[in-house]
Amino acid sequence: MVRELKGERGVDARHVGIGMTSQRTRLRMVERLRDQGIRDETVLAVMAEVPRHIFIDEALASRAYDDVALPIGFGQTISAPFTVARMAELARNGRHLGRVLDIGTGCGYQAAVLGRLAREVYSVERIASLLGRARRSLRELRMTNVKLKHADGHLGLEAMAPFDAIVMAAAAPGVPEALTEQLDVGGRLVLPLGSRDQNLVVIDRTDRGLIETVLEYVNFVPLLGGTRV
Numbered sequence: 431m432v433r434e435l436k437g438e439r440g441v442d443a444r445h446v447g448i449g450m451t452s453q454r455t456r457l458r459m460v461e462r463l464r465d466q467g468i469r470d471e472t473v474l475a476v477m478a479e480v481p482r483h484i485f486i487d488e489a490l491a492s493r494a495y496d497d498v499a500l501p502i503g504f505g506q507t508i509s510a511p512f513t514v515a516r517m518a519e520l521a522r523n524g525r526h527l528g529r530v531l532d533i534g535t536g537c538g539y540q541a542a543v544l545g546r547l548a549r550e551v552y553s554v555e556r557i558a559s560l561l562g563r564a565r566r567s568l569r570e571l572r573m574t575n576v577k578l579k580h581a582d583g584h585l586g587l588e589a590m591a592p593f594d595a596i597v598m599a600a601a602a603p604g605v606p607e608a609l610t611e612q613l614d615v616g617g618r619l620v621l622p623l624g625s626r627d628q629n630l631v632v633i634d635r636t637d638r639g640l641i642e643t644v645l646e647y648v649n650f651v652p653l654l655g656g657t658r659v
């Protein structure tokens with residue numbers, strides 16, 4: 431196996447991973463997530479599969495499976511594995527997902543995890559330079575059901591609405607109105623709300639209106655306005 435990896439430096443070699451980026455390291459991460467309270471076995475199985483290290487700068491790859499947020503450039507971070515698992519578990523809510531909107535692509539890892547849990551994922555990011563890298567990583571995993579777009583997530587993605595789930599990876603002081611409007615009936619929005627103190631919040635769109643549930647304290651980067659290169 432190792433010889434094969436050395437001889438072949440192409441696309442398939444890197445995502446297999448060795449040592450700190452191996453399948454075994456990934457399984458240990460999943461064990462920790464289970465211990466920390468993630469209950470959705472479908473989410474855990476997907477996280478055991480998706481190579482997180484390819485979304486991170488090679489210099490940091492050995493820490494890819496630690497339970498920490500890591501820098502991805504432009505002052506942004508890849509969310510810690512627990513955060514990604516928790517958001518995915520809440521978004522899924524035990525269902526198989528059809529169309530999902532992911533706001534704040536960053537390096538694309540959350541989008542990839544959602545891509546294995548949903549029929550199709552649209553992911554929007556305001557920093558164009560991050561999108562280029564995310565696109566390469568997703569292509570490496572041949573995740574053709576994940577589509578990326580350079581846009582301000584405050585607006586959601588009207589053209590592709592309605593969504594079964596919307597997951598936001600940046601915190602806003604209030605719920606952007608477009609997002610609840612773009613939820614399908616039975617759909618669910620998962621987002622961090624607040625500026626100094628943030629909580630994870632779930633908003634379900636039912637046929638009788640919106641139901642908001644406030645969950646644990648969290649710590650996300652802020653949702654910023656507009657787009658940039």
Ligand code: SAH
Pocket residue numbers: 506507508509533534535536537538539540541554555556557560581582583584599600651652653654655656
């Ligand atoms: N989903 C990522 C997390 C990235 S951090 C992961 O898998 O790790 C949050 C991201 O949200 C950053 O890349 C930031 O640039 C982006 N962001 C912030 N405000 C935004 C906005 N208004 N629209 C789209 N993306 C935004």
